Amino acid sequence: MxxxxxxxxxxxxxxxxxxxxxxxxxxxxxxxxxxxxxxxxxxxxxxxxxxxxxxxxxxxxxxxxxxxxxxxxxxxxxxxxxxxxxxxxxxxxxxxxxxxxxxxxxxxxxxxxxxxxxxxxxxxxxxxxxxxxxxxxxxxxxxxxxxxxxxxxxxxxxxxxxxxxxxxEQEVYESPLGNFTVIIPVNLQQGGRVDSQEGAVSFSDDFGTLLRIDYYSLPSQEFVQIDAVGQEEYLRSILLNKYVPGAIAANVLDASVGYTEYLPDTLEGAYFALIDMPGGSTISKTQNNGTAVRLNAYRGLLAFIYRDFLYIVNSQRSFFDGETPGSIKEEAQEFKRKLLSFINTITFT
Known part of the structure; x- marks a missing residue:
């Protein structure tokens, strides 16, 4: 939606x-x-x-x-x-x-x-x-x-x-399940990449862009659980207790949750989290000895439910040499803006 x-x-x-x-x-x-x-x-x-x-x-x-x-x-x-x-x-x-x-x-x-x-x-x-x-x-x-x-x-x-x-003539990606289409946010003629797997699609390029959509079909009994605990607690638990440990912390050992917020008026209820990922960027820099080292990064996550699907949308910010993040609230605000702007290009069906 x-x-x-x-x-x-x-x-x-x-x-x-x-x-x-x-x-x-x-x-x-x-x-x-x-x-x-x-x-x-x-x-x-x-x-x-x-x-x-x-x-x-x-x-x-x-x-x-x-x-x-x-x-x-x-x-x-x-x-x-x-x-x-x-x-x-x-x-x-x-x-x-x-x-x-x-x-x-x-x-x-x-x-x-x-x-x-x-x-x-x-x-x-x-x-x-x-x-x-x-x-x-x-x-x-x-x-x-x-x-x-x-x-x-x-x-x-x-x-x-x-x-x-x-x-x-914008290029569009269509989910294999037919539950959404999205305008591809990277330039494929300039090295932009679309990586699709079961339940997820990511868009990236060599300039640091990373936007990802994870989606999960929710069985009817899952909505019983949502009604029982409330949407805020359900989304918080899915995002912080399952998604972050499995999809991020498992690959970036020092990753930590820096900020969370429930947004009741956004997408009929959405849960936002900002993740600090030291050495966790998808972008690397080459040191003097020729070794590639991944940059530090923040990852913004927004989880919400539409119809029979749970969606978790990702955005990344990598920190190049000399770049330092703003305050955690400033960074969170910017991530929320970027994520919602990207979500506005998605058509849910």
Missing amino acids: SKYDRIFNSEEVLEESLSPEEAVAAIAVVTAVADSSLENVDADFLVDILWGFEIFEEYSDDELLEIVDKLISLAEDEGVGTLFNTAYECLADELILDGFAAGVSVLVDEEELSIPQSKMTLLKNLQQGLEIEDEEAKEVINEVIDSFEELEEEDTDDEYEGVFEQFF
């Missing part, structure tokens, strides 16, 4: 319908809140975005602000997924692409005149939620970015060609 499931996999709809204009505006509101919160939505920014659409050309700023405020209130009262479903139902066929364009406009970085890599997964989810074909989506993205810049069209096409290729 990605964090966007609550929006694009919801089945609820509002009791009241939306006007065509409100439906287009709702897509912008939904996109704005997907990676944020309703409290942080900038209504004035959304009004500026919507004002450039032909469908709103006869609306005043105050009228548009009234629409946006109404939609934010509906999302707060009824749920963002409910608002998205209702907007989609109320969008006439000829306005679907306008709705998508409104969402794309929200995601554009106005300084870089591009869509940040961190927003690509959200953009793909929005496209799929609106059932828009790749070619149509590509045309809309082109048009939106063109509207944000004043360069000549041929320069714009050259500048953003790589962005579109990355968005539509």
Whole structure:
């Protein structure tokens, strides 16, 4: 499950319908809140975005602000997924692409005149939620970015060609069990590696990247145990009493747990651990005598349950010569950010 499931996999709809204009505006509101919160939505920014659409050309700023405020209130009262479903139902066929364009406009970085890599997964989810074909989506993205810049069209096409290729042609790994797919986070043309075995897949390269997904099918009786001890205690025990000793400490003798935290609001409950691994990196350095010595490293782990599977996702940070870690809390915070960013590229099925 990605964090966007609550929006694009919801089945609820509002009791009241939306006007065509409100439906287009709702897509912008939904996109704005997907990676944020309703409290942080900038209504004035959304009004500026919507004002450039032909469908709103006869609306005043105050009228548009009234629409946006109404939609934010509906999302707060009824749920963002409910608002998205209702907007989609109320969008006439000829306005679907306008709705998508409104969402794309929200995601554009106005300084870089591009869509940040961190927003690509959200953009793909929005496209799929609106059932828009790749070619149509590509045309809309082109048009939106063109509207944000004043360069000549041929320069714009050259500048953003790589962005579109990355968005539509990303290589994807599919689990043999069919329980998830994930965008491969390393460049296979530059030596990136995908190592798959039963119940696990890891992605690595020569620059220190290591991202790994371990997954275990949970039998029905295991959920009885989870109910008995609680999800926090179950995940803590699995991670610290089984996974760390078996998968890490068995290979890195001096490995130790440096930080743990239960995250009740993340992935419907997740357990995080930071592991200190002296000499435990997957990257080595060669000493003067020619001997290869593995670098020191930290490993961040996040354990969570989705449907009938337990997942443990890993990320590594290696410390090269002269590098020293920050405080344990700073390192933990950065690991949590990296792990959740990676998990957002996973589509659970």
